[in-house]
Amino acid sequence: MSAPQYPGYAPAPAAAKTNGLAIAALVSSFFISLLGIILGHIALNQIKTTGESGRGLAIxxxxxxxxxxxxxxxAFVVIGVAAANR
Structure with a gap:
């Protein structure tokens, strides 16, 4: 026995999958900035081609x-100037 079908109601669309590189980029940007930047650019490219969600995370x-x-x-410039003026 299957569930009854009610007219006018369509099944809910599946949620879009979040890009894994976008998540990894966001997490790594807090610890290793350069890695976060690289992964963020790769994630944006993948999101553009696949249509996944996660664009905000990558940005x-x-x-x-x-x-x-x-x-x-x-900070390095300020410290360098301060050290040079001692």
Missing amino acids: AALVIGYASIAVAII
């Missing part, structure tokens, strides 16, 4: 990765 990984590298460069 967040890129933003965090690039911001971390920019902060590190600024």
Whole structure:
């Protein structure tokens, strides 16, 4: 015996699969910024071709990765200038 079919109701669509590289990019961007950036770009390319979800995760990984590298460069420059002026 199968479940009754009601007119006007379609089965719920399956949830889109989240790209695994997008998740890995976001997690790794907190620890190894360069890896997060690389994985984020690869994930965006895969998401574009496969239609998976996770675009926001990949973009967040890129933003965090690039911001971390920019902060590190600024910190090195400031420390270098401070050390040179001693």
